Every structure is written in C-alpha cells, then in structure tokens.
Amino acid sequence: MEKEEKKSEPQHYFKLLRYVIYFFIITGLIAGLLMGIVRKRVGPDVQVIIVWIFIVYENGVRSIATIIGFYLTYKYLKSSKGKISRFRRISFCSLSISFAFFYLILPFILHFTEFYLALIPFPWASLPFQAPITGGYLTTSFTDHLGWNGVIITLYVYYIYQIITFTGTIFLGRRWHCSMLCTFMGAHGEGFGEALPLIPHDKKRPKSKRVHPKIRIILLLIQIFIFILNSFLIIIWMIFSFSGTALIPVETLISIERTKYLIFELYLMLFLMFFVGGRGYCYYCPAGTLLGVMGRLVGQQITTGLTECTSCGLCNDACKMSVDIMAKAEIGEPVKSxxxxGCGVCVESCPMGNLQYTTTFLTKYHKRK
Ligand code: SF4
Ligand code: SF4
Ligand code: SF4
Structure with missing residues (x-):
C-alpha cells in the first residue's frame, strides 16, 4: 500500500505542474491580448482596468506561477529520481529569488511595477530606451510614476544589468544568465520544463526533450531574423533616446514592437510549450544568441569522458536545447554548442557520472583547488 502511494507521488506532482502550466498559458494569452490589442481600441476608463490586469498578471501571476512551478518540479524530481544535483538546486533557488525580488518585492517597495523591464540583456528588448515615452507598446508607468529621474535610474539599472550579465558570462558562461538569473524562459524553462512539451515529439520516447530537426531549422531561421530585427530596433531607439531624433516615426516603431512582441515573445513562446518545450523561446532569443557566442569564447563546454559512456541516450533525451551530447560522449570529446x-540537466541525467559543465575560468578554479 505504502509502495503504491510512493509510486503515484511523482505523477501527482507532474499533474499539478501541468495544471499550473495551462493556467500560465491561458492567463498569458488573455493578458497579452488585452494589453497588446484591446488597450488601443478602448476608452481611457477601460484602459486603466486593462493596465491594472496586465500589471497583476506580469508581476503577480507570472512570478507566483513560476515559483510554484519550481517547487513542484523539485518535488517531482525528488520523488521520481531521489536526487537533484547541487547546481540544479542552486539554479532553482537563484531563479526563484530573482523572480521574487524583481517582480514582487522591489515593485512593492518602490511602488513601480515596471522595474523588471530594465533587467534584460542586449539585444533583447528596447524597453529601457522607451522610458521617456508615455504609452509605449508595453510600458504603463515609467515616466508617470517616477518622473525624469526615474527614467535616468531605469537606464542606469539597465547598464548595470548589462555589466553584471556580461561579466558573469566571462567566468561562468551562458549558465550565469540563462540558468541563474533570467526571469523569462530561463525561469519558465526550468520551472515548467519537466512537464513540457505538452505534446511529446516522439511517441517511442515520450519523455525526450529533443526537438524534431525540421522544427529546429525553422527556429534557426527565426533566430537569425529576430537577432537582426532586435539589434536594429535597439539602435534606432538608442539614437532617439539620446538625441531626440526619430529615424523612423515613433508610432511606426511602437507598432513594429507591438507586433513583434505579440507574435514572437508571447504567442509563439506559449505555442512552443506544446511542441518544443520550456526552453522554446531560448532557441531564438536574441540575448541568448549573443550569450551563446560569448560562451564559446570563454571556453564553455560539457566535458565528457570522466567515466565510460554506455550510449544510453539519457543525456540527449534530457537536453531541452537538443544538443547532441551523446555523439561527443561516445568518442570522449567535449560538447561545444x-x-x-548551461542548465546542467544532462550532467544530472547521466547515470555514469560521465559529464561536467565547465568554462576556462571554472577549469582553472577547480585545478587550483
Ligand atoms: S536564451 Fe534568452 S530567454 Fe532563454 S534563458 Fe537565456 S536570456 Fe533568458
Ligand atoms: S547540453 Fe546539458 S547543460 Fe547544455 S543545455 Fe543541454 S542539458 Fe543543459
Ligand atoms: S547519459 Fe552518460 S552514459 Fe548515457 S549516453 Fe549520455 S554520456 Fe553516455
């Protein structure tokens, strides 16, 4: 009897996690629709209500759902596998703290709900440079709540965040931001990823996180397109923010930004949860693209050959970014992608203890020890 109860425990957490994901998707669709489309078509009174709903969703619902996701994922892994690696526990904690601090605690203390918009690495979004504009495509209260000093503080926070992100990446690789700080798909991918994709890719291996090669090609094309578009938009907004010269009319820019947000950062991101998984957006995230290149430059890799590879394929099944770890592990070569x-899930999934995440700095640090 006790044995049966134990057996059903992981499934119980898995089911709860799925409910949270469906709640997350439905509320995200409603909030995005209201803010991105409906808000511009209604009177000022209804606009106030829509903005309020969006703030509650963005700061409250999204962060609380993700933190619950971390808890359920932790319980699911603990009850099904019996152990969770040290780094994954660190990752769960730091991502939860990052979310709670920037989305709940800081907005509460500062009475400023859009603080998190400054916490995005280049070239992800141009939002900090839209701070002087009232009525940007997503912003609601930049200038209204904090005045011009607030705008300047927002820009300072943005630059400090860039320095923290890029300096940390030099030492720890892409792991630093994408698996420890990111409150977008870094947090959602790790908090919900165990129960995603909602529709499995491979019926023979339903738990596999690998994405079909044809879908990966589409995501690669989107990645190139979005990287170029975002870099272009950020440069135009920066020029506008510092010199007041609008190379493209501001209304046109806002409408491009709104369309981009709705298609790629909201609907496609949520849609990919069905077919790709919790890290779907990370395949084409512009900041992730830059951090990935930086990771290569700082020697980020998965070291293989620590023990023996039995070609079980568990590492490949576990990787939400479809990296072919096994092919390299079989010949004892490092995985550089x-x-x-840097989520460390492959390292945790290898029953032989054959894998390790490292960078040039981490290798030197461990040798010294
Ligand atoms: S790739 Fe982008 S969305 Fe994904 S974790 Fe990294 S910064 Fe966040
Ligand atoms: S290769 Fe390993 S550490 Fe890198 S994304 Fe895949 S599972 Fe995570
Ligand atoms: S999980 Fe370990 S043993 Fe299995 S294929 Fe990957 S590296 Fe080899």
Missing amino acids: INCV
Missing part, C-alpha cells in the same frame, strides 16, 4: 544554456 552555442545552444547550451
């Missing part, structure tokens, strides 16, 4: 977000 700009897609690797």
